[in-house]
Amino acid sequence: MSLCNICPRNCNVDRSAQTGFCSMTDTVKISRAALHMWEEPCISGDKGSGTVFFSGCNMKCVFCQNKEISTGGFGKDITVERLAESFLQLQEKGALNINLVTPTHYTLQIIDAVKKARQQGLKLPIVYNTSSYEKVETIRLLADVVDIWLPDFKYTDNFAAQRYSLAPDYVQMAKAAIDEMVKQQPECIFDDEGIIQKGVIVRHLVLPGQVQRAKEAVEYLYNRYGDSIFISIMSQYTPCTNLENYPEINRKITPEEYDRVVDYAVEIGVENGFLQEGESASESFIPPFDLAGVE
Ligand code: SF4
Numbered sequence: 165m166s167l168c169n170i171c172p173r174n175c176n177v178d179r180s181a182q183t184g185f186c187s188m189t190d191t192v193k194i195s196r197a198a199l200h201m202w203e204e205p206c207i208s209g210d211k212g213s214g215t216v217f218f219s220g221c222n223m224k225c226v227f228c229q230n231k232e233i234s235t236g237g238f239g240k241d242i243t244v245e246r247l248a249e250s251f252l253q254l255q256e257k258g259a260l261n262i263n264l265v266t267p268t269h270y271t272l273q274i275i276d277a278v279k280k281a282r283q284q285g286l287k288l289p290i291v292y293n294t295s296s297y298e299k300v301e302t303i304r305l306l307a308d309v310v311d312i313w314l315p316d317f318k319y320t321d322n323f324a325a326q327r328y329s330l331a332p333d334y335v336q337m338a339k340a341a342i343d344e345m346v347k348q349q350p351e352c353i354f355d356d357e358g359i360i361q362k363g364v365i366v367r368h369l370v371l372p373g374q375v376q377r378a379k380e381a382v383e384y385l386y387n388r389y390g391d392s393i394f395i396s397i398m399s400q401y402t403p404c405t406n407l408e409n410y411p412e413i414n415r416k417i418t419p420e421e422y423d424r425v426v427d428y429a430v431e432i433g434v435e436n437g438f439l440q441e442g443e444s445a446s447e448s449f450i451p452p453f454d455l456a457g458v459e
Contacts, residue, residue: 166180169299170268170302171268171269171297171298172297172331172333173185173186173222185222185224186220186222186269187235187237188219188220188270190273191241192242192243192244192247192273192277193218193220193242194219194239194240194250194458195217195219195233195238195240195453195454195455196451196452196453196455196457196458197214197217197254197456198215198254198456199212199213199214199215199257199258200212200213200214200263201213202451203314204396204438205438206358206360206365207263207291207314207359207360209260211258211259211260212257212258212259213260213291214257214259214260214261214262214263215263215451216247216250216251216254216262216264217230217233217266217451218233218264218265218266218270219234219237219238219239220233220237220239221268221269221295222268222295222297223295223330223331224329224331225318225328225329226405226409226410226413227371227401227403227404227405227410227413229404229450230266230450231404231405238453239453239458240458242458244273244276244277244280245277245280247273247274247277248278248280248281250458251277251278251281251288252281252285252286254288255285255287259288260288260359261289261291262288262289262291263291263293263314264290264291264293266294266295268294268297268298271302271305271306272305274306275305275306275309279309289311289360289361290309290310290311290312291310291312291313291314292306292310292313292314292315293314294314294341295318295329295338296316296317296337296342297329297334298315298338298341299337300343300344303341303344304344307348310348310349311349311361311362312349312360312361312362312363312364313342313346313348313349313363313364313365314364314367315342315345315364315366315367316338316366316369317338317366317367317381317384318334318338318368318369319334319377320335320377320381320384321335321377322334324377327410328371328410342364342366342385343388346364346389349363351363352364352392352393352394363394364389364392364393364394365395365396365438366389366393367398368381368382368396368397369401370397370421370425371413372413372415372416372417372421373412373413373421378425379424382395382429382432382434383428386429386433386434391434391435391436394436394437394438395436395437395438396437397425397438397439397440398440399417399422399439401417403415403416404450422440426439
């Protein structure tokens with residue numbers, strides 16, 4: 165981390181003394197480590213996913229639902245040892261997995277923490293919940309650490325990626341990163357209760373007015389990976405922040421928009437998918453960032 169180039173931002177900063185685009189130093193900062201019931205059913209199950217929310221982010225999505233922690237900086241600094249301990253505490257609470265949310269800028273510390281926790285008895289699968297704005301080299305570092313890749317595939321064109329997330333090369337970076345994830349975990353494996361143990365689930369959040377882009381995302385994923393991955397089509401987009409400069413996305417998606425994307429997925433043959441019920445387009449998905457499980 166003396167010259168941080170962990171992600172495509174290539175900030176080249178010494179994070180012991182400075183911060184780059186993600187706004188985080190080399191000290192791990194988290195805002196919550198708790199059981200979470202709102203992931204896909206094969207991740208949350210009935211017992212919950214042991215979800216660790218990292219502060220900071222290497223994207224700047226204008227519609228981010230977690231701005232308080234992603235750009236607001238809320239959270240508490242912890243050591244790698246404490247992070248490992250929090251994984252073990254989640255295991256004791258009955259979590260089905262350890263789910264690392266927005267982890268990219270702490271990749272190296274996470275590798276260290278997972279190794280430490282495994283030496284102390286961590287048995288749970290590790291879920292890596294990322295925007296996919298990743299470098300292939302960084303994803304390769306995680307090959308022995310991550311069991312379940314949970315990447316977003318946010319955009320199919322870099323115009324939108326730049327407009328909404330200041331990431332002008334998102335599409336090629338995300339495609340290459342997801343290729344590497346599928347290479348590492350080419351098949352989804354579930355236990356007897358239907359809880360995923362290994363594999364790749366790619367999410368696409370449907371944005372208002374962007375049905376065609378959503379169809380392109382689903383089509384790309386299905387043409388490339390078939391049913392070796394699961395595609396999760398998400399309807400929960402909710403404008404939580406001031407989007408007056410982005411009027412085209414300053415509303416929820418309509419049921420009709422969502423249905424058109426789902427119908428298209430069915431039409432092209434997608435079998436391994438997850439859908440969200442209409443009710444799920446709600447702010448209830450945003451957990452309280454209250455340092456639960458951190459202190
Ligand atoms: S992890 Fe942060 S500092 Fe490092 S390259 Fe990415 S945005 Fe920059």
